[in-house]
Amino acid sequence: MTISALLIAVFICIQPAIAADTVTDVRIWPSPDSTRVVLDMSGSAKYSYFTLKNPERLVIDLQDTKLSKNLNKLDIDSKLLKKVRKSTPKKKGDVRLVLDLTKSIKPVIFDLPPAGPYGDRLVIDLIDTKTKVAKSEKKVGSNRDVVIAIDAGHGGEDPGSIGPSGKYEKHITLSVAKKIAALINKQKGMKAFLTRTGDYSMDLHARTRAADRAGADLFISVHADAFTSPGPSGASVWLQSTTRATTEVGRIFEDQERQSEVLAGVAQSIQEAGASNDQYLKYAFIDMRMEHSRDQGYYVAKEVLSELQHITKLHQHKPQSMSLGVLKSPNYPSILVETGFISNPKEEKLLTNAWQQNRLAKSIVQAVKKYFDRYPPDGTYYAMKKKSTIKHRVRRGESLSLVAQNYNVSISSIKTANNLKSDTIRVGQLLSIPQ
Numbered sequence: 001m002t003i004s005a006l007l008i009a010v011f012i013c014i015q016p017a018i019a020a021d022t023v024t025d026v027r028i029w030p031s032p033d034s035t036r037v038v039l040d041m042s043g044s045a046k047y048s049y050f051t052l053k054n055p056e057r058l059v060i061d062l063q064d065t066k067l068s069k070n071l072n073k074l075d076i077d078s079k080l081l082k083k084v085r086k087s088t089p090k091k092k093g094d095v096r097l098v099l100d101l102t103k104s105i106k107p108v109i110f111d112l113p114p115a116g117p118y119g120d121r122l123v124i125d126l127i128d129t130k131t132k133v134a135k136s137e138k139k140v141g142s143n144r145d146v147v148i149a150i151d152a153g154h155g156g157e158d159p160g161s162i163g164p165s166g167k168y169e170k171h172i173t174l175s176v177a178k179k180i181a182a183l184i185n186k187q188k189g190m191k192a193f194l195t196r197t198g199d200y201s202m203d204l205h206a207r208t209r210a211a212d213r214a215g216a217d218l219f220i221s222v223h224a225d226a227f228t229s230p231g232p233s234g235a236s237v238w239l240q241s242t243t244r245a246t247t248e249v250g251r252i253f254e255d256q257e258r259q260s261e262v263l264a265g266v267a268q269s270i271q272e273a274g275a276s277n278d279q280y281l282k283y284a285f286i287d288m289r290m291e292h293s294r295d296q297g298y299y300v301a302k303e304v305l306s307e308l309q310h311i312t313k314l315h316q317h318k319p320q321s322m323s324l325g326v327l328k329s330p331n332y333p334s335i336l337v338e339t340g341f342i343s344n345p346k347e348e349k350l351l352t353n354a355w356q357q358n359r360l361a362k363s364i365v366q367a368v369k370k371y372f373d374r375y376p377p378d379g380t381y382y383a384m385k386k387k388s389t390i391k392h393r394v395r396r397g398e399s400l401s402l403v404a405q406n407y408n409v410s411i412s413s414i415k416t417a418n419n420l421k422s423d424t425i426r427v428g429q430l431l432s433i434p435q
């Protein structure tokens with residue numbers, strides 16, 4: 001008998017003794033339209049489940065399992081789940097859990113292998129499919145607000161990266177995102193939308209869909225970077241890779257529902273072109289939108305980097321691109337901001353500091369304002385503001401300070417409005433004079 005065969009034999013012998021699994025903890029993550037219940041297990045769960053009506057219940061049977069968590073101490077703050085309790089199992093040695101629900105819900109149950117700070121888990125997603133989808137707020141009106149979707153990375157079960165002193169990325173991203181949103185909502189002509197408002201998990205698709213429904217004009221995903229060694233530091237800004245963008249165009253084209261949503265705005269043009277069934281033309285329209293949004297994303301990314309450089313070290317000075325699941329809507333420019341490295345002890349401290357979080361938020365909002373000043377979406381307050389900006393053609397003998405004096409505005413505001421790097425202006429140059 002070889003050594004490995006012997007090991008296998010030993011393993012088989014001891015198998016029955018270690019078979020009993022234990023539920024060590026039960027965690028509940030409510031979000032506005034779903035609730036996730038996580039059972040922390042000592043090993044991978046062997047389970048089955050069924051639902052019961054009047055009242056609505058979900059029953060989960062865990063084979064060869066013990067329960068070491070006191071279910072009376074669970075903190076349940078969910079619109080869908082009333083109670084988690086134990087019931088008599090069908091078989092001795094099993095655990096039967098009953099989840100008392102507030103309405104009929106189709107559960108999604110799956111197990112997860114150990115990852116990060118967690119061991120084996122059994123995840124029960126209770127999703128309220130009847131939640132009314134918020135209708136797009138972006139509509140007519142000549143000077144509507146621009147809508148900026150702020151996406152706090154990770155959340156709930158997914159802590160993101162973890163710093164050397166144990167700080168979670170998901171907490172940093174949420175507080176920075178909330179600060180950005182609060183600042184945006186103080187600006188005239190802007191409105192923020194948070195994809196995630198609390199500590200719960202949310203898949204990437206749900207994030208972009210929520211932003212789509214909110215009528216976003218811009219999508220900013222907030223993250224903190226990590227590396228295997230503590231050295232790397234600094235912020236960076238990311239865009240979708242061209243390859244992934246092309247893949248996403250293909251996916252939208254294949255998905256009738258999403259295709260018609262994306263084409264909603266151009267449907268008339270397609271009809272006018274007498275090509276409502278022209279698949280090639282439809283594909284081209286989606287592709288054009290994606291490309292346009294990606295181009296615009298590049299401008300936003302550049303503005304964000306040029307603001308961030310004043311308040312933090314930059315890890316990358318130019319916008320970077322990579323295949324990113326969360327940046328995939330063709331409807332608006334999307335960027336991902338890595339606010340710094342949580343794996344770097346100094347930056348971990350900085351990123352969890354409210355003062356630095358405020359500075360990050362201010363810089364990002366400043367960049368967003370500059371971007372919309374230059375590229376206002378039609379029908380927005382920003383578009384109206386840009387139209388009403390006075391234009392001045394530089395005459396012989398005029399200096400920047402003279403122009404500023406004549407219009408009673410500051411030199412720096414003219415420089416910002418025209419993206420001037422120096423005080424030099426030339427005869428015949430057309431300047432926008434901000435008001």
Ligand SMILES: [Zn+2]
Pocket residue numbers: 153154160161169223224
């Ligand atoms: Zn992240």
